[in-house]
Amino acid sequence: MISMKRRNAAVVAAVSVMLAACGGGGNSDTDTGTSQPLLTTPATPTTPTIISPGITTQPANASVLTDGTATFTVAAAGTDVTYQWKKNGTAIAGATSKSYQTPAATFSDNGAQYTVVVSNSAGSVTSSVAQLTLKLSANQQAFENLILAPSAGSFYLHWNLNYAGGQTSGVNYAFSDYGVLPTSPLTTGPQTNSQSSPRNVTNTLALPVASSPTRVLKNGVVLVTGSSSKVSYVGSDVRVDSLAVDNATVAYSEIRSNYEVVPLTGAIASTPADFAHFHNSFFSNANILNATATYAAGSSYLKFAQTNKADRYNVFDCTTATTGAAVTPCRAGMTLTAAMTAGITSNSDGTVYRLTDGTVGTVDGVSVWVATTPRPVSATLSSTVQYRIYFELNGNVYTGALIKDGVLLGGSYYVSNPAGVTAADRLTFLPFDIRMNKAAHDSIVAAMKI
Structure with missing residues (x-):
């Protein structure tokens, strides 16, 4: 017979074996209540697919x-x-x-x-x-059609002719020159254009002995311009840099735009107003052109606007006329401040300019006085807005005119009111410039009566 104590021990042992043999889904430890991990087979990692470019x-x-x-x-x-x-x-x-x-x-x-x-x-x-x-803009294409080789060139007339009546040789004159551009600036960069020698378009008048060049104050010296310019393209426009006589230094620059090609056909008497007005005396004076002459086939002209690029300080003689860099001063051995305090009379402007009539500044190391109000058109004979200047250089005081950056440059003028009292009353100033092709130029020359 088994004792009660031994029988209880056996039961406990049996129960323990039975519990140990049962798996069950709980996976709990009855003492701690913590979960036991299941043993699983790890998944094989996948490599992302790279799509070739x-x-x-x-x-x-x-x-x-x-x-x-x-x-x-x-x-x-x-x-x-x-x-x-x-x-x-x-x-x-x-x-x-x-x-x-x-x-x-x-x-x-x-x-x-x-x-x-x-x-x-x-x-x-x-x-x-x-x-x-x-690519070329319409402006640049029109420009190249006129001037680019093998074109015969872009022709320009220069004249001093009386509005009416006869002309005096040695005083009055008329001549032309032209330029041809060797290659396009579009693909070869800035190109040098040299104007031809002057050609007398009259039979009775002598060529002028020397034309007065444009002179400018730049980089502290007076530059004299020559007959060459450098042409480049800026956006849709044409840039023209006028060169000094060394054919290298840029004296001043212009931007040309708003090109318009206008044909010239029929009789000289039917010439379009812009062309006739620009060349005023040729068409106003019946003694100069044969009005019944006709334009040759293919004759045309190019009309365009010019805008000043950067401030430009033109230099003038104050007394005796010169053609070189040694312009005549208004005051010798005097400072700018002293000269302007005393006042300087400009006969062409009809004004006595004094220090308080403008402001003094420094341009490239040179003291320059600039008038507050523009010069009168009776003095400039142009629609270009200009301001009288005086400047001190090498101990002397000189004069000139400032054309500010961005100013529209005027071209010619014509007599619109012969009875006007002043030049401003008599004249209309044109805000454009004109060049003509060889056919038009030769037609004008063939029609000359003087």
Whole structure:
């Protein structure tokens, strides 16, 4: 017989074995209540699929004006692609987006070839070539049609002719000159244009001995302009830099725009008003042109506007006329302040200019006094707004006129009111300039009666 104590111990042991043999879903420890982890087989990691780069839309060719910008764009497929644009095969620093905008284009950029390399870890692909081409504006095309070789050139008339009556040789004159541009500034950069020698367009009047050149104060010296200029393109316009006699130093600059080509047909008497007014005395004085003469086939002229580029300080003789850099001073051995305090009389302006009538400043190290109010048109005989100046150079005081940056430059004038009391009453000043082709020039020469 088993004792009660031993029988209880056996039961406990049996229960313990039974509990140990039962798995169950609880996985709980009856003492602590904590969960026990299940043993599982880890999943095999998957590698992301990399899609190789491909170009779905190629960059397109672009055509821009000088100083314009072009934007090239590519569309690409692929995973995590990167971009690198190249110009003529050389990587462009920072050009790492799907689009690239060029800097302002110059003549040297014409024909430049752009590509883009699209890359990722699976490889790279290069786009087809997109080419940048410079194009002419309508203004520039009109300009080139007249002056660019093999054209016969751009012709200009110079004259001092009486509005009515006869002419006096040695006082009155009429001559022409012309310029031909060798190649286009569009693709070859700034081009030098040299005016021809003067041609007398009369049979009875002598050429002037010497025409007075334009002289300007620049970089602390007086520059004398020559017969050459440098032509370049700015946006849709034409820039003309007038050169000093050394044919290298820029004396002053103009921007030419608003070009208009006008045909000349029929009789001289039916000449368009702009052309006739610009060449006033030729058409107002019946003794100069044969009104029944006709224009040759293909005759035309070019009308355009001119704007001054940067402040321009023209220099004049104060007394005796000269043609070189040694202009005559208004005051010798005197400071600008002393001269202007005392006052200087300008006979052409009909004014006594004093220190308080303007302001004194420094231009390239030179003391310059500039009048507050513009010069009268009776003195300038131009629609160009000018301001009287006096400046001190090498111990003397000289005079001239300031044409401010951005001012519209006037061309010629004509007598619109012969009975007017003053020049301003009698004259109409024209805000444009004119050049003509050889056919028009030769037609005028053939019609001359003097």
